[in-house]
Amino acid sequence: MDGSFPEGDPAVVCGKRQQFGSRFLSDPARVFHHNAWDNVEWSEEQAAEAERKVRENSTQRVCQEKQVDYEINANKYWNNFYKIHENGFFKDRHWLFTEFPELAPSQNHLKNLLSENERSKVYEYYRSGEDGSNLIIEQQHSCSVSLGDKTQPPLMEESVTQKLHHLEICANEFPGSSATYRILEVGCGVGNTVFPILQTNNDPRLFVYCCDFSSTAVELVQTNSAYDPSRCFAFVHDLCDEDKSYPMPENSLDVIILIFVLSAIIPDKMQNAINRLSMLLKPGGIMLLRDYGRYDMAQLRFKKGQCLSENFYVRGDGTRVYFFTQDELDTLFTTAGLEKVQNLVDRRLQVNRGKQLTMYRVWIQCKYRKPLSG
Numbered sequence: 301m302d303g304s305f306p307e308g309d310p311a312v313v314c315g316k317r318q319q320f321g322s323r324f325l326s327d328p329a330r331v332f333h334h335n336a337w338d339n340v341e342w343s344e345e346q347a348a349e350a351e352r353k354v355r356e357n358s359t360q361r362v363c364q365e366k367q368v369d370y371e372i373n374a375n376k377y378w379n380n381f382y383k384i385h386e387n388g389f390f391k392d393r394h395w396l397f398t399e400f401p402e403l404a405p406s407q408n409h410l411k412n413l414l415s416e417n418e419r420s421k422v423y424e425y426y427r428s429g430e431d432g433s434n435l436i437i438e439q440q441h442s443c444s445v446s447l448g449d450k451t452q453p454p455l456m457e458e459s460v461t462q463k464l465h466h467l468e469i470c471a472n473e474f475p476g477s478s479a480t481y482r483i484l485e486v487g488c489g490v491g492n493t494v495f496p497i498l499q500t501n502n503d504p505r506l507f508v509y510c511c512d513f514s515s516t517a518v519e520l521v522q523t524n525s526a527y528d529p530s531r532c533f534a535f536v537h538d539l540c541d542e543d544k545s546y547p548m549p550e551n552s553l554d555v556i557i558l559i560f561v562l563s564a565i566i567p568d569k570m571q572n573a574i575n576r577l578s579m580l581l582k583p584g585g586i587m588l589l590r591d592y593g594r595y596d597m598a599q600l601r602f603k604k605g606q607c608l609s610e611n612f613y614v615r616g617d618g619t620r621v622y623f624f625t626q627d628e629l630d631t632l633f634t635t636a637g638l639e640k641v642q643n644l645v646d647r648r649l650q651v652n653r654g655k656q657l658t659m660y661r662v663w664i665q666c667k668y669r670k671p672l673s674g
């Protein structure tokens with residue numbers, strides 16, 4: 301492992317989350333005054349230097365025999381990783397709820413989610429019809445947030461479609477079939493996302509599925525004292541395995557979340573994996589992703605001989621990692637029939653003040669929604 305985890309703790313300023321923070325480095329002499337700087341602009345020289353480093357570390361590729369081994373035994377390498385680190389490596393990702401309010405929609409009140417202007421638009425919209433109570437507005441708003449669109453007034457027709465759809469789904473029994481809000485986390489590791497969701501979102505109608513192809517990781521989730529089978533179902537699943545079905549029907553999930561997992565699979569298999577996941581989403585459901593961006597520090601640190609294919613590398617422990625551009629992710633999601641809600645690059649400068657080191661991180665955050673019709 302390159303030691304670059306845990307990733308992407310976005311900044312919280314005065315208890316209020318700004319989009320990718322708001323601590324900007326305008327005077328380079330102040331770089332060691334804080335632990336992190338947001339929205340860092342890269343100079344042309346720095347971008348050229350990053351390209352040069354990647355060209356250099358990609359010149360020598362891993363031999364074919366080893367490549368096959370890393371692919372066939374991918375889950376074993378991750379099992380070893382979790383046997384060594386157990387659940388001590390990744391930090392719980394509590395920042396998820398500021399970045400992805402869809403994970404706990406009923407916990408997010410209008411005032412936290414919308415600007416005053418946006419809020420008054422929503423009130424205006426509802427004042428004209430219905431009984432205008434805040435409760436209804438909030439419920440409807442949650443629905444629109446789960447659809448990933450907080451700037452448009454929520455549409456009645458959409459929520460009605462969703463309710464009808466839900467009734468259809470409930471006719472079949474499967475784990476979590478009686479829930480009304482279903483989240484699946486793919487590549488859940490030891491539950492650093494799942495447990496914060498279960499702790500933060502107390503909605504009794506919530507059900508959280510999580511899977512990983514590492515049986516060691518899934519066992520650590522299932523034996524965690526916070527694991528509650530009435531609210532959660534953890535299972536072993538390889539998202540590249542086309543022959544194995546998921547335990548829930550198509551069109552049944554509100555949210556699918558992928559945190560630093562798509563980058564761990566071989567690029568050739570990414571599109572199929574996303575296509576299959578997309579089929580599990582309800583119309584209006586949303587896919588959330590946070591993952592490595594091109595020229596992230598972790599990519600530049602790889603040495604010659606660790607490159608598998610363009611922008612795809614193997615770490616010393618046999619686990620693999622890809623570094624995305626925004627366009628590549630857009631193509632993956634839109635080819636799977638999803639519509640863009642957000643596709644952002646988060647460029648941060650992390651600082652180790654003790655060692656006087658600077659680390660340029662690049663992460664991409666995406667939200668793509670399944671259309672209501674079509």
Ligand SMILES: C[S@@+](CC[C@H](N)C(=O)[O-])C[C@H]1O[C@@H](n2cnc3c(N)ncnc32)[C@H](O)[C@@H]1O
Nearest residue numbers: 378390487488489512513514538539559561564
């Ligand atoms: C970098 S870790 C991230 C773990 C977790 N999402 C988090 O943020 O803490 C990548 C995870 O993806 C899992 N993974 C990699 N390839 C997978 C695949 N083909 N199917 C399912 N899980 C996979 C690994 O076992 C590992 O737990």
